Amino acid sequence: MVTPLRSPILTTPRVRHRKSIEKLRPDQLKALRDGFGAIKTLRDTNGFWFWAELHGAPKNKCEHSPENGYDNLFLPWHRAYLYRLELALQTKVSAATLPWWDWPASRDSGGVPAAYEDIAGEVNPLASADFPPLIAELTAKEGMPTSTWREPGDARRLPTKAEVDAILELKDFDDFSRTLEVQLHNRVHGWVRGSMGIVAIAAYDPLFWAHHTMVDRLWALWQVLHSSRGPRPGIWKRILRGGLDLTVGDVLDTHALGYDYAASTAHREVDS
Ligand SMILES: [Cu+2]
Secondary structure (H helix, E strand, C coil): CCCCCCHHHHCCCCCEECCEHHHCCHHHHHHHHHHHHHHHCCCCCCCHHHHHHHHCCCCCCCCCCCCCCCCCCHHHHHHHHHHHHHHHHHHHCCCCCCCECCHHHHHHHCCCCHHHCCCCCCCCCCCCCECCHHHHHHHHHCCCCCECCCCCCCHHHCCCHHHHHHHHCCCCHHHHHHHHHHHHHHHHHHHHCHHHHCHHHHCCCHHHHHHHHHHHHHHHHHHHHCCCCCCCHHHCCCECCCCCCCECHHHCCCHHHCEECCCCCCCCCCCC
16 A cells, blocks of 8 residues: 655656665766755755754754654654755755665775765865854854864774664564664764764764665665554654654655665565
């Protein structure tokens, strides 16, 4: 059964693949860089700041595991959030798609993916981002930088493939979602440290988006593995907060949103 979707999404013409950041072709990496570079200059609802400020400061609309109860909106909320930023990128560079940060691969390649690091003599829009004036004023007051910064740990502390696979095996969706969030997602935020380690300003780092795309990819893999969408049908009509204009039901199927991750998840029937 396919969840009914509202018209703007149904018109998505084709499924695009979100690739590992390590696997982007040079033209795809350029599209990503150009896209981030372009939306950073926008001051409207397609602007990078517009989306970054929704997650943490000042709007604080992101969803995380509830302390108790089981209506965990962490994965649906962030899927809708990534989708909106990807559409914003595509208004400027139509070939841009969000790549995912392959944490286990980064254990071997030395940490933060090279695509997100500074490039000598060049501007890399993925390496950092300025905070908007309101936020920069606050961070400066705290003695912190006025643009995003990272203090990554030892690459060997990033999640292993075995750790990722073990979480994918968890059968209960809320168990899966919470464990993924707390044990891997939080850990990688903390591993990057700097602004990525502070929820209020994490989304201003371009790396945040690759990190969360990995989280979203793991949900997509879990959906295929367990032939389940995840959230209980009772919450499918729930509107995801913050003006994302999507319900939980709208984001259960990545194909309906026009994207997929890789051959391993493509063209497989995922039923609820
Ligand atoms: Cu996060």
